[in-house]
Amino acid sequence: MSIRHELVQHYPWLPSLENLYPDIASKNPNEFISDIFSNNPLEIQERILAFFKASFNNLEQIADYKIDEINIHVYLIIKILLYLLDDKSISNRIANLYSKVTYSELIKEDDAYLYDICKDLNLDILYYQIPVKYGIIITKDQQEDLYSNFRIHYTDYLRLAVNLRDEFRKLVNNPLSEGYVFIQKRNLSRLLQEFVREKFFLKDGDDKSSIEALKKNLLKIKDFSELHERILANWELKKEDFEYSIEFKSLDGSDISTNFPPCIKEILSKIQEGQNLIHNERLFIVWFLIAVNYQVDTIINLFSSMPDFNREKTAYQVNYAKKKMYTPYKCSTLKSFNLCMAKQYKDKLCLEGFLSRKLNEQKFITHPLFYVKFNQYQNFKKSNSGKPPEK
Amino acid sequence: MSENIYLKRLFQAYYKEQNSKIPIVHLHDKREFGFIPWEKPIMIRHIGFENSDEFFNYLIKNAPRHVYSSGSLYSQPGNSNINNKGYLGCDFIIDIDVDHFDTPCKVDHDFWYCKECGKEGKGLPPKKCPKCKKLKFTHISWICEKCLNIAKEEIIKLINNFLIPDFGYREKNFSIAFSGHRGYHLKVEDDRMRQLSSENRREIVDYLTGHNLSLEILGLREYSQNIYGLLKENVGWEKKIIFKLEDMLTNSTPLEIEHLLIKFGLNKNIIKSFIHSKDDFLETISKKERNLWIIPNFTLTTWKKLLSGIVKEIGAEIDKPVSVDIHRLIRYPGTLHGKTGFKVQELTLKELYTFNPLNQSDNLLDPVVFKSKNTQKLEIIEKKIPLINIKEDNFGPYIQGERIEVPHHIAVLFLCKGVAKTI
Numbered sequence: 001m002s003i004r005h006e007l008v009q010h011y012p013w014l015p016s017l018e019n020l021y022p023d024i025a026s027k028n029p030n031e032f033i034s035d036i037f038s039n040n041p042l043e044i045q046e047r048i049l050a051f052f053k054a055s056f057n058n059l060e061q062i063a064d065y066k067i068d069e070i071n072i073h074v075y076l077i078i079k080i081l082l083y084l085l086d087d088k089s090i091s092n093r094i095a096n097l098y099s100k101v102t103y104s105e106l107i108k109e110d111d112a113y114l115y116d117i118c119k120d121l122n123l124d125i126l127y128y129q130i131p132v133k134y135g136i137i138i139t140k141d142q143q144e145d146l147y148s149n150f151r152i153h154y155t156d157y158l159r160l161a162v163n164l165r166d167e168f169r170k171l172v173n174n175p176l177s178e179g180y181v182f183i184q185k186r187n188l189s190r191l192l193q194e195f196v197r198e199k200f201f202l203k204d205g206d207d208k209s210s211i212e213a214l215k216k217n218l219l220k221i222k223d224f225s226e227l228h229e230r231i232l233a234n235w236e237l238k239k240e241d242f243e244y245s246i247e248f249k250s251l252d253g254s255d256i257s258t259n260f261p262p263c264i265k266e267i268l269s270k271i272q273e274g275q276n277l278i279h280n281e282r283l284f285i286v287w288f289l290i291a292v293n294y295q296v297d298t299i300i301n302l303f304s305s306m307p308d309f310n311r312e313k314t315a316y317q318v319n320y321a322k323k324k325m326y327t328p329y330k331c332s333t334l335k336s337f338n339l340c341m342a343k344q345y346k347d348k349l350c351l352e353g354f355l356s357r358k359l360n361e362q363k364f365i366t367h368p369l370f371y372v373k374f375n376q377y378q379n380f381k382k383s384n385s386g387k388p389p390e391k
Numbered sequence: 392m393s394e395n396i397y398l399k400r401l402f403q404a405y406y407k408e409q410n411s412k413i414p415i416v417h418l419h420d421k422r423e424f425g426f427i428p429w430e431k432p433i434m435i436r437h438i439g440f441e442n443s444d445e446f447f448n449y450l451i452k453n454a455p456r457h458v459y460s461s462g463s464l465y466s467q468p469g470n471s472n473i474n475n476k477g478y479l480g481c482d483f484i485i486d487i488d489v490d491h492f493d494t495p496c497k498v499d500h501d502f503w504y505c506k507e508c509g510k511e512g513k514g515l516p517p518k519k520c521p522k523c524k525k526l527k528f529t530h531i532s533w534i535c536e537k538c539l540n541i542a543k544e545e546i547i548k549l550i551n552n553f554l555i556p557d558f559g560y561r562e563k564n565f566s567i568a569f570s571g572h573r574g575y576h577l578k579v580e581d582d583r584m585r586q587l588s589s590e591n592r593r594e595i596v597d598y599l600t601g602h603n604l605s606l607e608i609l610g611l612r613e614y615s616q617n618i619y620g621l622l623k624e625n626v627g628w629e630k631k632i633i634f635k636l637e638d639m640l641t642n643s644t645p646l647e648i649e650h651l652l653i654k655f656g657l658n659k660n661i662i663k664s665f666i667h668s669k670d671d672f673l674e675t676i677s678k679k680e681r682n683l684w685i686i687p688n689f690t691l692t693t694w695k696k697l698l699s700g701i702v703k704e705i706g707a708e709i710d711k712p713v714s715v716d717i718h719r720l721i722r723y724p725g726t727l728h729g730k731t732g733f734k735v736q737e738l739t740l741k742e743l744y745t746f747n748p749l750n751q752s753d754n755l756l757d758p759v760v761f762k763s764k765n766t767q768k769l770e771i772i773e774k775k776i777p778l779i780n781i782k783e784d785n786f787g788p789y790i791q792g793e794r795i796e797v798p799h800h801i802a803v804l805f806l807c808k809g810v811a812k813t814i
Binding site for chain 2: 124134135136137138139140143146153154155156158159162167168170171172173174175176177178179180182335336338
């Protein structure tokens with residue numbers, strides 16, 4: 001399939017980059033950076049720096065975003081820089097910003113071009129020039145007919161939506177027929193946004209030692225090294241705004257964070273890395289920390305490293321949750337939301353359970369709060385030679 | 392001669408004579424095999440066969456009690472280290488087993504007794520012994536035509552209401568098999584589905600069962616103290632729910648509706664109100680573009696309760712962990728089930744409709760492979776055995792210590808189940 005050059009300039013993460021710009025795509029990073037930076041590429045440098053600065057300032061868009069061949073260079077150099085910086089917090093910020101910019105471009109895109117983009121990504125998409133009706137919403141006298149130009153094969157839908165755990169994106173809540181999900185343009189663009197976001201992260205198999213070797217070579221290039229330095233200097237100025245240094249102390253002053261289950265540890269590590277959390281993750285972590293008696297201010301500060309942090313809104317939500325005292329999700333609910341991390345963390349207590357002396361049988365943890373209690377009890381037993389805590 | 396040695400020889404004879412009729416599953420050389428021998432109850436896993444002859448020779452030589460193969464495909468299926476097996480993808484496996492859900496006939500043929508005080512009861516065991524309050528029970532589960540029919544209806548529902556219309560699969564994409572005991576297996580073989588992760592598979596399971604369905608997202612809402620319900624025009628679960636409601640209101644008697652609504656947890660006044668308004672409600676949901684639902688005493692919470700019950704009725708009763716697990720082994724078609732001596736019988740969809748495992752008339756599809764008019768003498772060693780109808784004959788009920796003379800296939804069943812011994 002042939003795709004327009006303009007589309008690749010607009011969306012340089014498309015696989016067709018290799019076919020349409022083989023001179024760029026075939027170069028190794030050393031060659032590529034040397035060639036670009038031998039011509040004092042001021043505009044490229046400024047555009048790249050603008051991306052980093054905007055992401056460090058929690059902006060969601062880039063002012064004066066341009067679509068031209070330079071855009072391809074900008075995208076590739078950003079990826080190389082992230083590889084060298086090897087900092088998850090920075091990668092997350094850039095990934096969030098770049099993918100949001102992409103979303104706002106995709107949503108404006110002509111439907112036929114959006115279809116071309118999906119086909120280039122090898123997605124199984126059905127495109128209807130005349131939109132097809134798949135439902136209606138009626139409330140009182142208002143009727144809204146639901147139309148779509150696109151249907152996506154359910155396997156592609158699931159793969160793209162796997163990290164978007166909002167309830168309305170679950171397959172069971174979507175119109176599925178003959179293997180295809182009816183999908184509106186904004187939701188399709190959101191799935192592609194997530195695909196683009198994932199493009200900025202190191203893969204598990206990436207060799208860390210090769211990062212150092214590449215870094216050593218590339219930083220010999222003066223202008224590139226200066227750009228690298230300027231990004232780091234900007235990060236140094238901003239990073240302390242995000243770095244939370246929570247002393248994990250509950251109201252009674254004790255630190256029980258070491259007893260947290262893997263589902264909580266995973267969310268905390270995402271927050272630390274500046275990753276966005278989905279709605280259910282936010283609810284769960286707030287309800288959980290309140291349930292284990294953490295101070296409201298501590299919880300609010302925890303969210304300060306997130307890309308969309310708003311202290312006022314967060315304070316309202318946390319205080320409201322504290323007032324209502326909601327019970328955090330149980331393990332089965334976490335599993336259905338794909339938030340259970342027992343397997344990923346190979347957590348023995350979650351995976352194998354524990355021996356109930358009372359029932360003389362193996363029991364499984366069914367609630368994250370019980371996980372904490374169980375660990376507290378075990379630690380207490382260890383430090384007090386078997387005497388249980390007073391009830 | 393111990394029962395197990397006897398049964399192993401019988402199985403061996405079956406594999407010698409019938410191996411040419413055992414199907415060769417697709418991508419046989421990429422699958423991991425697992426076996427449970429007669430000698431001890433352990434699973435021997437991580438075995439791969441380069442070709443089907445190797446596999447058949449293994450069956451003839453070892454005549455295992457249970458034979459399994461993986462839904463997963465591996466470049467090195469015989470490698471015991473999961474990280475080095477070279478995972479290539481996994482078929483989507485669905486297991487429907489009457490053991491995992493309640494059927495009305497269980498009170499007729501299942502029973503339990505308390506390991507502590509010996510108290511007995513019918514059906515599934517309670518949480519606590521009603522006499523001594525202890526928690527340990529022996530549960531004797533049995534099979535009958537009724538519960539196997541319920542399992543069959545579930546698999547038919549799954550195919551006709553979900554896999555074909557919603558997921559777009561055709562019969563060539565899936566294989567169906569009677570498990571040889573209490574249910575059916577279905578395997579979807581599709582390259583794209585094979586690449587899905589466990590998380591993705593959980594989403595499919597939710598779709599097939601209605602778990603995590605949000606009625607609000609589908610369209611149920613309250614506005615200005617009116618309830619706006621679901622619409623049959625809307626693709627997906629919304630349409631299914633309305634069709635089920637229409638079916639219930641059209642084809643069920645008021646008494647049947649009452650029983651169903653009691654099961655859903657609705658109270659008597661609400662049920663009365665629903666039955667009183669059922670014709671008007673049927674008219675509302677049957678018409679297009681009408682969703683103002685008015686039934687006296689029905690609040691948003693009442694509607695949610697009713698519709699959640701309907702969702703459960705529509706959803707298929709599948710064993711969820713089996714479908715989510717990408718390293719699960721399932722029984723190999725054409726092999727014998729060590730707890731019954733019955734064959735794991737592959738079926739086409741057409742064959743499934745008329746299939747009756749305990750009384751199958753078509754000899755080629757008959758899972759009862761050891762049938763014979765010759766009789767065998769046995770002594771019952773289990774507390775009791777309920778009545779079972781196989782090959783149009785009733786056997787039982789029997790009690791412990793009873794000496795019986797039964798046809799060969801019944802003897803094999805009782806010996807495999809460990810409820811009798813040879814005399």
